[in-house]
Amino acid sequence: MTFKEKKNSEPLRERLERMERDGVKLYVNGSVSTPEYITRHCVNEDTVYMPDYVTDESGKVKEIRYDKIYVK
Numbered sequence: 001m002t003f004k005e006k007k008n009s010e011p012l013r014e015r016l017e018r019m020e021r022d023g024v025k026l027y028v029n030g031s032v033s034t035p036e037y038i039t040r041h042c043v044n045e046d047t048v049y050m051p052d053y054v055t056d057e058s059g060k061v062k063e064i065r066y067d068k069i070y071v072k
Helices: 003-021 035-042
Strands: 025-028 048-055 061-069
Touching: 003 025, 003 035, 003 061, 025 035
Parallel strands: 025 061
Antiparallel strands: 048 061
16 A cells, blocks of 8 residues: 555544444445455455445434445
Protein backbone atom coordinates (compact mmCIF):
# COMPACT_ATOMS: atom_id res chain seq x y z
CA MET A 1 0.00 0.00 0.00
CA THR A 2 1.42 3.37 -0.97
CA PHE A 3 1.48 6.36 1.35
CA LYS A 4 -1.26 8.04 -0.70
CA GLU A 5 -3.50 4.96 -0.51
CA LYS A 6 -2.91 4.69 3.24
CA LYS A 7 -3.64 8.38 3.75
CA ASN A 8 -6.89 8.09 1.77
CA SER A 9 -8.07 5.01 3.67
CA GLU A 10 -7.30 6.22 7.20
CA PRO A 11 -10.44 8.31 7.76
CA LEU A 12 -12.66 5.40 6.67
CA ARG A 13 -10.73 2.96 8.83
CA GLU A 14 -10.98 5.24 11.86
CA ARG A 15 -14.70 5.71 11.27
CA LEU A 16 -15.25 1.95 10.94
CA GLU A 17 -13.18 1.27 14.09
CA ARG A 18 -15.27 3.78 16.05
CA MET A 19 -18.51 2.29 14.75
CA GLU A 20 -17.29 -1.23 15.59
CA ARG A 21 -16.46 -0.10 19.15
CA ASP A 22 -20.01 1.27 19.36
CA GLY A 23 -21.40 -2.18 18.52
CA VAL A 24 -21.87 -1.97 14.74
CA LYS A 25 -21.12 -5.31 13.08
CA LEU A 26 -19.11 -5.28 9.84
CA TYR A 27 -19.52 -7.76 6.98
CA VAL A 28 -17.95 -8.35 3.57
CA ASN A 29 -19.90 -10.58 1.18
CA GLY A 30 -21.88 -12.02 4.09
CA SER A 31 -18.90 -12.84 6.35
CA VAL A 32 -17.92 -11.00 9.52
CA SER A 33 -15.09 -8.60 8.79
CA THR A 34 -12.82 -5.96 10.32
CA PRO A 35 -12.08 -2.29 9.58
CA GLU A 36 -8.56 -3.27 8.47
CA TYR A 37 -9.82 -5.85 5.96
CA ILE A 38 -12.45 -3.49 4.57
CA THR A 39 -10.03 -0.60 4.04
CA ARG A 40 -7.37 -2.85 2.58
CA HIS A 41 -9.55 -4.95 0.25
CA CYS A 42 -12.81 -3.16 -0.42
CA VAL A 43 -11.46 0.35 -0.92
CA ASN A 44 -8.13 -0.28 -2.63
CA GLU A 45 -9.09 -3.11 -4.99
CA ASP A 46 -10.13 -2.63 -8.60
CA THR A 47 -13.43 -4.28 -7.70
CA VAL A 48 -16.39 -2.19 -6.56
CA TYR A 49 -18.00 -2.89 -3.19
CA MET A 50 -21.24 -1.24 -2.11
CA PRO A 51 -21.88 -0.57 1.59
CA ASP A 52 -25.38 -1.27 2.85
CA TYR A 53 -26.23 0.32 6.20
CA VAL A 54 -28.66 -1.84 8.20
CA THR A 55 -30.55 -0.03 10.97
CA ASP A 56 -32.59 -1.14 13.93
CA GLU A 57 -36.19 -0.07 14.48
CA SER A 58 -35.07 3.27 16.00
CA GLY A 59 -32.87 4.12 12.98
CA LYS A 60 -29.51 3.43 14.65
CA VAL A 61 -26.96 1.69 12.39
CA LYS A 62 -26.40 -1.86 13.62
CA GLU A 63 -24.58 -3.41 10.62
CA ILE A 64 -22.61 -2.31 7.60
CA ARG A 65 -22.52 -4.89 4.82
CA TYR A 66 -20.03 -4.48 1.98
CA ASP A 67 -21.06 -6.52 -1.03
CA LYS A 68 -19.10 -6.94 -4.25
CA ILE A 69 -20.85 -5.40 -7.23
CA TYR A 70 -20.74 -7.41 -10.45
CA VAL A 71 -21.05 -5.45 -13.68
CA LYS A 72 -22.36 -7.34 -16.70
